Each structure stands twice: as C-alpha cells, then as structure tokens.
Amino acid sequence: MKQRQGLIALAFLAPALVCLAVLRIVPAISAVVESFYTESLLRGGRVFAGLGNYTDLLSNKDFRQSVGVTLLFTVLVNPIQVVVSFLLAVLFTQRAAGAKLWRTLVILPIATPPAVSAVIWSVIYRPDGLANGVLERLGLPAQPFLTSSSQVLPSLIVMLSWIGVGYWMLFLIAGIQEVPEEVREAALLDGAGPWRRMISVVLPLVRRPLAFVLVADTVSNLLVFAPVQILTKGGPNGNSNLLMYDVYTRAYAIGDIHVAQAEVVILVALTLAIVAGQFRLLRGDQ
Amino acid sequence: MKRASLSVLGGAVGILFFLPLLWVVTNSLRPGSETFANLSPLSWQTFLELRPTLTNYSALLNSAIGRATLNSILVSAATVVIGLAVCATAAFGLAAFQFRGRGLVFGIVVLSFLVPFDAIAIPLSTMFRDWHLTNTFAGLVLPGIGNGMAIFLLRQFFLGIPAELVEAGRLDGLGWFGVFRWIYLPLSKPALIGAGLMLFLFQWQAYVWPLLIGTDAKHILGPVALSNLQGQNFTDYGLVFAGAVVLTVIPLVVIAGFQRYFVQSVSSTGLK
Numbered sequence: 001m002k003q004r005q006g007l008i009a010l011a012f013l014a015p016a017l018v019c020l021a022v023l024r025i026v027p028a029i030s031a032v033v034e035s036f037y038t039e040s041l042l043r044g045g046r047v048f049a050g051l052g053n054y055t056d057l058l059s060n061k062d063f064r065q066s067v068g069v070t071l072l073f074t075v076l077v078n079p080i081q082v083v084v085s086f087l088l089a090v091l092f093t094q095r096a097a098g099a100k101l102w103r104t105l106v107i108l109p110i111a112t113p114p115a116v117s118a119v120i121w122s123v124i125y126r127p128d129g130l131a132n133g134v135l136e137r138l139g140l141p142a143q144p145f146l147t148s149s150s151q152v153l154p155s156l157i158v159m160l161s162w163i164g165v166g167y168w169m170l171f172l173i174a175g176i177q178e179v180p181e182e183v184r185e186a187a188l189l190d191g192a193g194p195w196r197r198m199i200s201v202v203l204p205l206v207r208r209p210l211a212f213v214l215v216a217d218t219v220s221n222l223l224v225f226a227p228v229q230i231l232t233k234g235g236p237n238g239n240s241n242l243l244m245y246d247v248y249t250r251a252y253a254i255g256d257i258h259v260a261q262a263e264v265v266i267l268v269a270l271t272l273a274i275v276a277g278q279f280r281l282l283r284g285d286q
Numbered sequence: 287m288k289r290a291s292l293s294v295l296g297g298a299v300g301i302l303f304f305l306p307l308l309w310v311v312t313n314s315l316r317p318g319s320e321t322f323a324n325l326s327p328l329s330w331q332t333f334l335e336l337r338p339t340l341t342n343y344s345a346l347l348n349s350a351i352g353r354a355t356l357n358s359i360l361v362s363a364a365t366v367v368i369g370l371a372v373c374a375t376a377a378f379g380l381a382a383f384q385f386r387g388r389g390l391v392f393g394i395v396v397l398s399f400l401v402p403f404d405a406i407a408i409p410l411s412t413m414f415r416d417w418h419l420t421n422t423f424a425g426l427v428l429p430g431i432g433n434g435m436a437i438f439l440l441r442q443f444f445l446g447i448p449a450e451l452v453e454a455g456r457l458d459g460l461g462w463f464g465v466f467r468w469i470y471l472p473l474s475k476p477a478l479i480g481a482g483l484m485l486f487l488f489q490w491q492a493y494v495w496p497l498l499i500g501t502d503a504k505h506i507l508g509p510v511a512l513s514n515l516q517g518q519n520f521t522d523y524g525l526v527f528a529g530a531v532v533l534t535v536i537p538l539v540v541i542a543g544f545q546r547y548f549v550q551s552v553s554s555t556g557l558k
Contacts, residue, residue: 006385008462016376019432024398027410096292102300111538115493115509116530119516120310133325223404226493230513251408268405
C-alpha cells in the first residue's frame with residue numbers, strides 16, 4: 001500500500017524533480033567538476049588541472065581586487081539596507097495620516113526590473129542628469145558619481161537601496177503587524193522618546209523576519225550584476241567590479257570558461273560562509 | 287501634533303522614493319530632445335509636463351523594445367502556466383502522500399532554492415548551448431518553471447487541507463488526479479496566485495539569463511533590449527523612458543491586482 005502511494009506520489013513529483021535536477025542541481029555540480037579541468041590546446045579537449053584554476057585565480061590581481069570590492073560592498077550595503085528598511089517599517093506602521101499612500105510610494109520601485117532601474121539611474125547619474133540637478137538646487141557642487149573611484153560604490157548602493165528597501169520593508173511590516181496592537185500602542189504612548197521605546201519594544205519581537213531579511217538581502221546583494229554591467233562595466237579602475245560581473249567577463253569577454261566556473265564556486269562558497277556567519281551571530285546574541 | 291510630524295516625515299520619504307519614477311514618467315511624455323532641458327536649474331517643470339505627448343509610446347510600438355516587451359509577456363505567461371502545473375503537482379505529491387524518501391525529496395526541493403539561480407546561470411548556459419537551446423523561447427522559459435520556493439509555498443498550504451475531504455473524494459470514486467484537480471486546486475486559490483506571482487516576477491525581472499541565452503532580435507526580452515538601447519551613442523531618451531515605464535507598469539498592474547496575495551506570500555515566506 002505504502003509502496004503504491006510512493007509510486008503515485010513520484011508520478012506527481014516527476015516533472016518538478018526533473019526540472020530541479022537538470023536546471024539547478026546538475027549545473028551546480030557541473031560548475032564544481034569543470035572548475036578542476038582546463039582546455040588543452042596541445043592535446044585537444046579538456047584535461048584535469050587539479051586546483052590549477054583556483055591558484056590561477058588567487059594569483060590574479062583583478063580577481064583579488066574584485067573580492068575586496070565585493071566584501072567592501074557587502075559590509076556597506078547590507079547594514080544600510082536592513083536598518084533603513086526597519087526604520088521605514090516602524091515609521092509606516094504608526095497611525096498617521098497618509099501612511100498607506102506614502103508606504104505605497106516606497107514600495108513602487110520593486111515593480112521595476114533591476115536592469116530597467118539601472119538604465120533609469122544611468123540617466124540620473126549623468127553629469128547633466130537629475131542627481132546633479134538636485135545638488136545644484138541645494139547649492140552643492142556637481143559630483144562625478146559613476147566615473148569617480150571613490151563615489152562609484154556609494155552611488156550603486158543608493159540605487160540598489162531605492163530598488164530594494166521597499167521590498168525588505170514589506171517583510172518587516174508583516175512582522176511588526178504580528179506584534180499585538182496593544183503592545184505597540186502602549187510603547188508608543190508611554191511618554192518620553194516614542195521612537196526609542198518603539199525600537200526597544202518592537203526590535204526583539206521582529207527578530208525572525210529581521211534575520212530573514214538580513215540573510216536574503218545579503219545573498220541578493222552578493223549576486224548584483226545588472227547595475228554593474230549596465231552602469232559601470234566594473235570601472236573606474238575596477239572599483240565596482242563585483243564578483244558576479246567578474247565571473248561574467250571571465251566567461252565571455254576573456255573566454256576562460258573553466259576559470260569562470262572556479263570563480264562561480266568561490267562566489268557560492270563565499271555566500272554560504274557569510275550566511276553561515278550571520279546565522280551564528282544571530283543565534284549568539286539571543 | 288506628533289502624528290502630524292510622523293505624517294510629514296512619511297510623506298517626505300515617500301516623495302523622495304517616488305521622484306525618480308515621476309521624472310521617468312514625465313520625460314516619457316516629452317520629446318527625447320528635452321530630457322535634459324529642465325534640469326539646470328531644477329523647477330517644477332522637471333517633474334511635470336503640461337503638454338504631454340504620446341509620440342514616444344507610438345514610436346515604441348515599432349521599435350525593438352516593443353517586440354521585446356511582447357516577448358517578455360509571452361515568456362512570463364508561459365512560465366506561469368507551465369510552472370504552476372509543474373509546481374502544484376509536485377506540492378500535491380509531497381503533501382498528500384506518505385512514502386519512504388519523502389524527506390529526501392523535500393530536501394532536494396529546499397536545496398534547489400538555496401542555490402541562487404543567478405550563480406549557476408553561467409554553468410547552465412554552457413549546458414544549454416550544447417543542447418542548442420540558445421535563442422529559443424524554450425531556453426528562456428525552462429529555468430523558470432521548476433521553482434523550489436513556489437513548491438515549498440504550495441506544499442505548506444496543501445498540508446492544511448483536511449484528510450477527510452480527500453477520503454470523501456476517494457469514496458466518491460475520484461482518482462488521485464481527480465482529488466488534486468477537484469479538491470486541492472479549488473481550495474488553494476490564494477496560494478496558487480501567490481506562487482504564480484512568484485513565477486511571474488522571477489521571469490519578468492530576469493536579466494542575467496536572457497542576456498546569456500536569448501539576445502537575437504526574435505527572442506530578446508524587454509530589460510535586455512532597453513539596456514542595449516541605453517548603450518548606444520545617440521540615445522533617444524524619450525524612447526528609453528517610455529520603455530522603462532511600460533516594463534514597470536505591467537508588473538505593477540499585476541502586483542496591484544493581486545496585492546493581497548502578494549503581501550501574503552511575501553510575509554509567509556519570511557515568517558515560516
């Protein structure tokens with residue numbers, strides 16, 4: 001009986017299992033396998049290279065810079081986005097006139113595909129674009145933004161936060177709304193420093209969605225590609241050359257697919273390491 | 287008093303987020319030659335156009351972006367229909383049956399969404415090249431249909447359907463597919479819509495994959511076509527902005543139409 005059930009279940013599961021195996025798991029395994037091979041011109045076809053691709057990468061200056069840029073970007077963008085999303089979630093769950101409308105305006109950019117946002121911001125950041133128009137209005141000097149080695153990462157972070165903060169805020173709003181209304185109202189009305197109270201009462205109660213947002217945001221930021229490819233091509237001087245873009249150029253511009261596979265493996269390993277670290281940290285201070 | 291200041295603060299933040307989009311919409315309604323005309327100095331005309339024209343939008347119809355947008359709609363729609371069929375049957379297989387290895391199968395599902403798709407896009411694209419799927423609609427749709435997260439979401443919902451209903455259906459002579467089709471599916475509308483949205487947005491927002499696998503004129507998708515246009519020397523920004531508006535409004539309408547389910551699926555993936 002149980003065996004028959006298994007067969008029927010398998011029939012229902014088969015299409016999805018084939019998809020997941022062929023389109024997710026096999027390529028992941030193939031990346032690992034291929035990363036140990038190299039193309040040989042002498043012998044034709046591929047030959048086993050051991051860790052050769054990895055040592056090539058580690059001794060490559062551009063790759064090392066790319067790792068550094070990616071780590072710097074990760075350390076900056078994630079705390080900024082999580083803190084801003086949380087503060088906005090707190091702000092937009094207060095009873096205030098128009099809160100629903102203002103909240104909707106913050107969420108709107110999540111409908112814009114990342115590549116389309118990148119195209120929009122490429123115009124905003126032009127020397128004669130909207131960003132410098134705003135600075136001029138405020139009496140501030142024009143800035144180079146994407147063409148400056150020091151401003152390129154902050155400029156990307158502003159753009160990515162415009163896209164992402166509304167999305168992460170949704171999870172935190174859902175979490176805050178799980179907190180009983182009386183608790184929130186009591187915290188709010190309890191005299192001095194309502195914001196401080198709000199944060200000290202609400203923060204511990206939304207730990208789970210907050211942890212989820214931190215981890216999911218970190219993963220998505222480690223995979224940022226479209227803005228780099230569209231806005232900066234990794235420049236100037238490699239200062240926005242995030243790993244995902246470096247993998248792409250290595251595979252298609254440089255054409256070394258095996259080294260690119262090794263870099264994919266490193267990128268995924270780095271992602272897992274950072275996420276594992278975050279989990280430990282979050283559990284640690286509980 | 288305090289509520290009023292919260293309201294002002296919220297309004298300021300909301301408008302700040304909205305300004306770039308407003309600027310894009312405004313410039314999509316004026317000729318491309320005027321895109322940079324109202325920026326120095328900034329004035330209300332930067333963000334409002336009193337004599338709007340739809341010429342950019344009519345030009346869009348005959349441009350590469352028009353065709354690409356239709357491709358995006360086609361690919362996303364196919365992904366949602368096929369993907370829902372594949373994911374819902376799988377979720378039913380996981381939720382309705384007791385069998386040895388169920389834990390293992392569920393583990394594979396979870397594992398598959400822990401590996402981020404963009405990271406494996408490059409190895410997968412070399413496989414697709416060998417299989418001659420480059421520049422085909424099948425090549426664009428396939429990666430979207432087996433979505434571990436959608437299976438997970440549907441399974442959670444299916445687990446809540448009482449076993450008595452299934453037994454009653456079986457006694458009435460329904461086969462297992464009948465149970466799935468006539469009992470599970472009708473009861474699971476919210477979860478199906480949530481999963482459908484997930485499949486749709488995955489495909490609509492995709493960039494890395496369509497860039498790797500479908501860039502010829504017949505198969506190019508909206509975001510790729512738009513970024514190609516932006517990279518040219520003499521760009522008509524009126525056209526670019528009109529394209530950006532169309533590519534944003536379509537998912538916006540879909541999300542707004544199913545807003546309740548969108549927020550539900552978002553919050554349940556975050557909390558459970």
